[in-house]
Amino acid sequence: xxxxxxxxxxxxxxxxxxxxxxxxxxxxxxxxxxxxxxxxxxxxxxxxxxxxxxxxxxxxxxxxxxxxxxxxxxxxxxxxxxxxxxxxxxxxxxxxxxxxxxxxxxxxxxxxxxxxxxxxxxxxxxxxxxxxxxxxxxxxxxxxxxxxxxxxxxxxxxxxxxxxxxxxxxxxxxxxxxxxxxxxxxxxxxxxxxxxxxxxxxxxxxxxxxxxxxxxxxxxxxxxxxxxxxxxxxxxxxxxxxxxxxxxxxxxxxxxxxxxxxxxxxxxxxxxxxxxxxxxxxxxxxxxxxxxxxxxxxxxxxxxxxxxxxxxxxxxxxxxxxxxxxxxxxxxxxxxxxxxxxxxxxxxxxxxxxxxxxxxxxxxxxxxxxxxxxxxxxxxxxxxxxxxxxxxxxxxxxxxxxxxxxxxxxxxxxxxxxxxxxxxxxxxxxxxxxxxxxxxxxxxxxxxxxxxxxxxxxxxxxxxxxxxxxxxxxxxxxxxxxxxxxxxxxxxxxxxxxxxxxxxxxxxxxxxxxxxxxxxxxxxxxxxxxxxxxxxxxxxxxxxxxxxxxxxxxxxxxxxxxxxxxxxxxxxxxxxxxxxxxxxxxxxxxxxxxxxxxxxxxxxxxxxxxxxxxxxxxxxxxxx
Amino acid sequence: xxxxxxxxxxxxxxxxxxxxxxxxxxxxxxxxxxxxxxxxxxxxxxxxxxxxxxxxxxxxxxxxxxxxxxxxxxxxxxxxxxxxxxxxxxxxxxxxxxxxxxxxxxxxxxxxxxxxxxxxxxxxxxxxxxxxxxxxxxxxxxxxxxxxxxxxxxxxxxxxxxxxxxxxxxxxxxxxxxxxxxxxxxxxxxxxxxxxxxxxxxxxxxxxxxxxxxxxxxxxxxxxxxxxx
Numbered sequence: 001x002x003x004x005x006x007x008x009x010x011x012x013x014x015x016x017x018x019x020x021x022x023x024x025x026x027x028x029x030x031x032x033x034x035x036x037x038x039x040x041x042x043x044x045x046x047x048x049x050x051x052x053x054x055x056x057x058x059x060x061x062x063x064x065x066x067x068x069x070x071x072x073x074x075x076x077x078x079x080x081x082x083x084x085x086x087x088x089x090x091x092x093x094x095x096x097x098x099x100x101x102x103x104x105x106x107x108x109x110x111x112x113x114x115x116x117x118x119x120x121x122x123x124x125x126x127x128x129x130x131x132x133x134x135x136x137x138x139x140x141x142x143x144x145x146x147x148x149x150x151x152x153x154x155x156x157x158x159x160x161x162x163x164x165x166x167x168x169x170x171x172x173x174x175x176x177x178x179x180x181x182x183x184x185x186x187x188x189x190x191x192x193x194x195x196x197x198x199x200x201x202x203x204x205x206x207x208x209x210x211x212x213x214x215x216x217x218x219x220x221x222x223x224x225x226x227x228x229x230x231x232x233x234x235x236x237x238x239x240x241x242x243x244x245x246x247x248x249x250x251x252x253x254x255x256x257x258x259x260x261x262x263x264x265x266x267x268x269x270x271x272x273x274x275x276x277x278x279x280x281x282x283x284x285x286x287x288x289x290x291x292x293x294x295x296x297x298x299x300x301x302x303x304x305x306x307x308x309x310x311x312x313x314x315x316x317x318x319x320x321x322x323x324x325x326x327x328x329x330x331x332x333x334x335x336x337x338x339x340x341x342x343x344x345x346x347x348x349x350x351x352x353x354x355x356x357x358x359x360x361x362x363x364x365x366x367x368x369x370x371x372x373x374x375x376x377x378x379x380x381x382x383x384x385x386x387x388x389x390x391x392x393x394x395x396x397x398x399x400x401x402x403x404x405x406x407x408x409x410x411x412x413x414x415x416x417x418x419x420x421x422x423x424x425x426x427x428x429x430x431x432x433x434x435x436x437x438x439x440x441x442x443x444x445x446x447x448x449x450x451x452x453x454x455x456x457x458x459x460x461x462x463x464x465x466x467x468x469x470x471x472x473x474x475x476x477x478x479x480x481x482x483x484x485x486x487x488x489x490x491x492x493x494x495x496x497x498x499x500x501x502x503x504x505x506x507x508x509x510x511x512x513x514x515x516x517x518x519x520x521x522x523x524x525x526x527x528x529x530x531x532x533x534x535x536x537x538x539x540x541x542x543x544x545x546x547x548x549x550x551x552x553x554x555x556x557x558x559x560x561x562x563x564x565x566x567x568x569x570x571x572x573x574x575x576x577x578x579x580x581x582x583x584x585x586x587x588x589x590x591x592x593x594x595x596x597x598x599x600x601x602x603x604x605x606x607x608x609x610x611x612x613x614x615x616x617x618x619x620x621x622x623x624x
Numbered sequence: 625x626x627x628x629x630x631x632x633x634x635x636x637x638x639x640x641x642x643x644x645x646x647x648x649x650x651x652x653x654x655x656x657x658x659x660x661x662x663x664x665x666x667x668x669x670x671x672x673x674x675x676x677x678x679x680x681x682x683x684x685x686x687x688x689x690x691x692x693x694x695x696x697x698x699x700x701x702x703x704x705x706x707x708x709x710x711x712x713x714x715x716x717x718x719x720x721x722x723x724x725x726x727x728x729x730x731x732x733x734x735x736x737x738x739x740x741x742x743x744x745x746x747x748x749x750x751x752x753x754x755x756x757x758x759x760x761x762x763x764x765x766x767x768x769x770x771x772x773x774x775x776x777x778x779x780x781x782x783x784x785x786x787x788x789x790x791x792x793x794x795x796x797x798x799x800x801x802x803x804x805x806x807x808x809x810x811x812x813x814x815x816x817x818x819x820x821x822x823x824x825x826x827x828x829x830x831x832x833x834x835x836x837x838x839x840x841x842x843x844x845x846x847x848x849x850x851x852x853x
Contacts, residue, residue, distance in 0.1 A: 216727075
C-alpha cells in the first residue's frame with residue numbers, strides 16, 4: 001500500500017461519502033464568499049449605504065442583518081465542516097481498527113487520514129471559491145439586467161484569500177480531532193461489530209415501551225448515538241437560526257420597511273406641479289434605488305409657484321378628499337448646539353457641534369399632510385411653530401442628539417428651529433427637513449407653494465376626476481402637470497423587495513449544506529444499524545419499515561433542531577434586528593409557509609439514503 | 625407422498641456470486657425436500673454454502689437458477705413485501721451470531737415479530753411469558769442484549785424465532801459460538817421443538833444436534849449429498 005496512493009484511492013473508492021463531504025463544504029465556502037462579495041456589489045455595505053442609496057434609517061436595519069447573517073454563515077460553515085469530518089471518520093473506524101490490528105503504526109494511519117482530509121478541504125475550498133465568485137458574477141449581471149445598478153468592479157482578491165484560508169484552517173482544525181480520536185480506539189474494539197465511534201454504549205433512556213415499535217427503535221438509536229445526534233442537532237439548529245433570521249427577519253423587515261416607505265410617499269397620491277419640478281421630484285425620490293447625479297435646479301424660480309387658479313379649482317372639486325400644499329426648496333442647513341446636564345456629574349455639557357450641509361427643505365401644513373412618517377419623536381405641532389422634523393440621513397450625518405438640538409436654515413442669522421422628530425423618508429436619501437409651511441414662507445418670503453399633492457375620494461370615479469383635474473390645470477397653465485406617484489412608489493418598493501428577497505435567498509446555500517449534513521447523519525445511522533436492519537427484514541419487516549425507522553430518526557433530529565433554531569431565530573429577529581416590527585397575520589402565515597417548506601425539503605432530501613438502502617437485498621445488508 | 629406434506633422442495637438450485645468480474649460458485653444442482661415435522665441437518669465445511677442455502681429457503685436470498693418452493697409458494701417470483709409477510713408468519717430464523725436488536729430489551733426482541741404480525745397485546749404478553757419460560761430467561765426480560773452472555777443471547781434468538789409459532793424453523797450453526805455446557809441448553813431446546821413436531825432445518829457441525837436429525841444433508845464439492853434417507 002503506497003503512502004500517497006492509499007488516501008487518493010480510498011477517497012475515489014468511497015465516491016458517495018467523498019462527494020457528500022466535498023459538496024457540503026463547497027457550499028459553505030461558496031455561500032460565505034458570495035455573501036461578502038454581494039454586499040459590496042449592491043452597495044448595501046455598512047459604509048456605502050448613506051452615501052449612495054436608501055437612507056440611514058433603512059441601513060440601520062439592513063446592516064445588522066447582513067452582519068448577523070455573515071457571522072452565522074461563518075459559524076454554520078465551521079459546524080458543518082466539523083460534522084462532516086466527524087461522519088467521515090465514524091464510518092472509517094473499522095478500517096482503522098483493521099489497519100492497527102495488522103500492525104500499521106498510529107502515525108501512519110493518522111497521516112493517511114489527514115491526507116484525505118487535506119484533499120477534501122483543499123478541493124472544497126477551491127470549488128467553493130469558484131462557485132462563490134460565479135454566483136456573485138451571475139447575481140451582478142441579473143441586477144444590472146433588472147435595471148438596478150450594481151458595481152462591475154473586479155472581485156476583491158483579498159476577500160477570496162481570506163475566505164479560502166479561514167475555511168481551510170476550519171476544516172483541518174475541526175477534522176484533525178476526530179481523526180486523532182479514532183486512531184486512539186483499541187483495534188479489538190474497532191473491529192468489533194458492536195462498536196461504533198461516537199456511540200454511547202447504552203443509554204439509560206428508553207422510549208415508552210407502549211410506543212410504536214419503529215418509533216421506539218428510532219428514538220433509542222438516536223439516544224445511543226448521542227455524540228453524533230448532539231452534533232447534528234447543533235449543526236441543524238445553527239442553520240435554522242440562519243434560515244429563520246433571513247426568512248422571518250426578511251419578511252418582517254420587508255413589510256415593515258415597505259410600510260414606512262409607502263406611508264412616507266403615500267399610496268394613490270396625485271402630484272400637481274410644474275413639469276420641471278415633477279422631473280426634479282421624481283429624481284429626488286428615485287435616489288433611493290439608484291445613485292444619480294443631480295443637475296442644478298432653482299427651486300425658487302417663480303415659474304414653479306402654484307397659480308392661485310389651480311388651487312381654487314382643486315378646492316372646488318368635491319371628489320378631492322385632501323389637498324396637501326408644500327413649498328420645496330434646497331437649503332443650507334446648520335447644526336445648532338444645545339446644553340444639557342450630565343446626570344452623573346451634574347456638570348453642563350454641550351450637545352452637538354457646528355456641522356453644516358445641504359438638504360431639501362419642505363414646508364408643509366402639519367394638519368393637512370398626506371404622508372405619515374415613521375418617526376422618532378413627534379411631527380410638527382402647528383402651522384406657525386418654530387419646529388422642524390429632519391430626515392434620518394441628515395440626523396445621522398449632522399447631529400449628535402437631534403431631538404435635543406436645533407437647526408438653522410439658510411444661514412447663521414436665521415431663527416433656530418427646534419428639532420421635534422426624526423423621520424424615515426426616501427426623498428433625497430433622507431437628506432430632508434420638514435418645517436411648517438408658514439414658517440418656511442416667512443423665512444424665504446415666498447407666499448405660494450410649488451407642490452400640491454392630492455388624494456381623490458376612493459368612492460369617486462378616479463379616471464374621470466383625474467381627467468377633469470388635468471383639463472382644469474392645463475387650462476390655467478399648460479406647463480403644469482398632473483402626475484400619479486404610484487409608479488415611483490412602486491419602483492422604490494420593488495428595490496426594497498429585491499434587496500430583502502436577495503437576503504432571504506442567501507441561506508439557501510446553508511440549507512443545502514445542512515441537508516447534505518443530514519444525509520451524512522442518516523448514512524451514519526444506516527451504517528451503524530445495518531446489521532439490525534438486515535435482521536429486522538429477515539424476521540418479517542417490510543422495506544418500508546426500515547425507511548420509517550430512519551425517517552423517524554431524521555424527523556426527530558430535524559424537529560429538535562427546528563424548534564431550537566426557530567425559537568432563537570425569532571427572538572433574535574424581533575428583539576435585536578428590527579425596531580417596531582410590523583407583524584400581521586399574513587406575515588405569520590408567509591413566514592410559517594417558508595419555514596415549513598424548508599423543513600419538508602430538508603426532510604425529504606434526507607430520506608434518499610434510506611430509500612436507496614431499503615431497496616437492497618437482505619443478503620447484501622446482512623453480509624456486505 | 626402427497627404434495628402438501630412437503631414443506632420445502634428445492635430442485636437444481638444454483639448460487640453464483642459476482643464480485644466484480646469474478647464469479648464465485650457457492651453451490652450447484654442442489655435438490656432436496658423437507659417434509660412436515662422433519663428435522664433436517666445440513667453439514668459441510670465452512671463457506672460451503674450452508675448459510676446461503678438457509679437464506680434461500682427463508683426467502684432472504686434468491687438462487688441464481690433452479691426452483692425453490694416453500695409451503696407451496698415459489699419464492700423466486702414473489703416480491704419483497706410478500707416475502708416479508710411470509711417470513712413473519714411462516715418462518716422462524718435463528719442466526720449464528722444471534723443478531724438481536726441492540727436497542728431493544730430481551731422482551732421487546734422476542735415481542736417484535738408478534739407486533740408485526742399484529743397480534744393483540746394480551747396475546748403478546750401471554751406468549752412472551754411462555755417463550756421466556758421455555759428458554760429459561762424470564763428474569764432477563766428487561767435486560768438489553770449487551771448485558772447477556774452468548775448462550776443467553778442465542779436462547780433469546782430462539783424465543784424470537786418461535787414468537788409467531790412458525791411452522792418452519794431455520795437455524796444457522798446455533799452452537800458454533802458457544803461452549804459445551806451452553807450448547808447443551810440449545811440442544812435441549814431443539815429436542816423439545818422436535819418432540820412438538822416443528823419442521824426444522826439446521827446448519828450445524830454439532831454431533832449432538834446431528835443425532836437428532838431425521839435427514840442429514842452434506843455439502844461436498846459444491847453439491848448437496850443426502851447422507852441418510
